[in-house]
Amino acid sequence: MTTSATQRQAAASVKSRPPRIADRLPAEGENGVFTESWFPLCKSSEIAPGEMRGFGFLDGRVVVMRDRQGEVHVLSAYCPHVGADLSVGKVVGDQIQCAFHEWRFNTDGYVAATAIGDPAPKACLFKYPSADKYGVIWAFNGETPWWEIPDFDKPADALAIRVEYDVPIYPIDPWVICANTPDWQHIKIVHKIAFDHKQYRDCLVWNNYSMQGRLDGYYTDNKGGALETKAGIFGTSIFMMQGNIGGRWIGVMTPFGIPKPGHTSTYFILATEKGDGSPADQQIVDQTLAGLYHLAKVQVGEDKPILRTIKYAPGYLTASDAMLAKYLKLVREFPRSHAGGEYIR
Ligand code: FES
Ligand SMILES: [Fe+2]
Missing domain, CATH: 2.102.10.10 (Rieske [2Fe-2S] iron-sulphur domain)
Known part of the structure; x- marks a missing residue:
């Protein structure tokens, strides 16, 4: 091929190459x-x-x-x-x-x-x-909270709770992790949970700071059994899931912190119902919470290689990304401020 033919071919392919779309959201800070x-x-x-x-x-x-x-x-x-x-x-x-x-x-x-x-x-x-x-x-983050931290369905005094802190922190904003929940394709692909995403989409209740709906399904890799839960996101920093996994009521709340700009720290609030206080029952409670912690760590581990390297930017979203796009719109339009900014720096 002559030089000019090569140049012509290169020019043609440049002309037809679709552009990179990176419609990034405002970063925290x-x-x-x-x-x-x-x-x-x-x-x-x-x-x-x-x-x-x-x-x-x-x-x-x-x-x-x-x-x-x-x-x-x-x-x-x-x-x-x-x-x-x-x-x-x-x-x-x-x-x-x-x-x-x-x-x-x-x-x-x-x-x-x-x-x-x-x-x-x-x-x-x-x-x-x-x-x-x-x-x-x-x-x-603000002068006055305009929404509340969500509650588990069970009264607080009926709950046995275990709190864990996950290290290391991620080099991303918390909303990037929150965007995983409406990203139902990744729930199926990365976390191996089989569920009817249309049912989840149709029962989702949205408001100006949250989305939550029934998520029923099962782990196809047997790591957690059947799920009869509701799952959602609150604000830009809280994942919550509660209901029955493997036949027992559990609650998981995962708040994501910002210890410094561009970084996320992860907490696990793991809950189940308190027993009757007997040693045998306490053992079941402890085992349930230990199992839940293990499941939470496994699931976070599945996300880790992706979340530690991603440069999150919605590009070519397709029809199946409608739920994700809606949450990203909520994040994009989420009220932002820094009332304490001059004081904490
Ligand atoms: S009292 Fe002087 S710096 Fe705090
Ligand atoms: Fe995930």
Whole structure:
């Protein structure tokens, strides 16, 4: 072939090559804002009354403090005096004391007193709306939560709960993992769950922050038995599934945190019904929760190679991606803000 013929052929193939479509969604932190969702910070058991600890949150840092009554407070970590990290200070009574010059802060975040005796300036920490629920301490990114962390169908006092933390963190935003649930093709292909996706699609209940519907099926690889559940996503950071797996009621809630921009930390809240308190029954409860943890880890493991390398960008979505496209639209339009931004950095 002559050079000019080769060039002509190359030019022709360039002309007919379909373009790469990458209709990417706004990343968490892009333009200085994050989605207004509930994010996990730590396990409830990590903070005893009268203690506090610091955690990376969004693009900054917060302290989680538990007062003597057991109530949890999530506050920006940097002291408004000259910026010391309060997590290296201590809790005194129900106040946080900075390590550097011993200013004290009330749990509303305002300065209570200086150690040296100067009048306390009208300065404060940013206080995040927080929750201590199902064994996890959560913070809402915003001034006021406009939706609530979902409930399991069973009353909280009827539940036996085990909370686990999955390491390592993923180099993606939490909504990328959440987008797995409406991506029913991957549920069949990656997780080997056989189910009627049209039935799931048709019974899904959507609102402006969540989607949830019945998911009945079975694991084709026998890792978990039959599923009679409902499954859904709340906000940009919570997966929840509950119902019967293998004939016993279970609940799984998986909150995804943002310990730093572009990263996701994963918690597993595993629940089943408490037994009658007898040792034999307790053994069944423990086995159920252990089995559930194993199943959760296996399923996360199935996603891992994909989620640790993906550059998520909706491209050529096809008809079967309608449910996924709808969730991605919800994420795209999700309210974003950063009320605590100036305080936590
Ligand atoms: S930096 Fe906190 S009291 Fe000075
Ligand atoms: Fe998945």
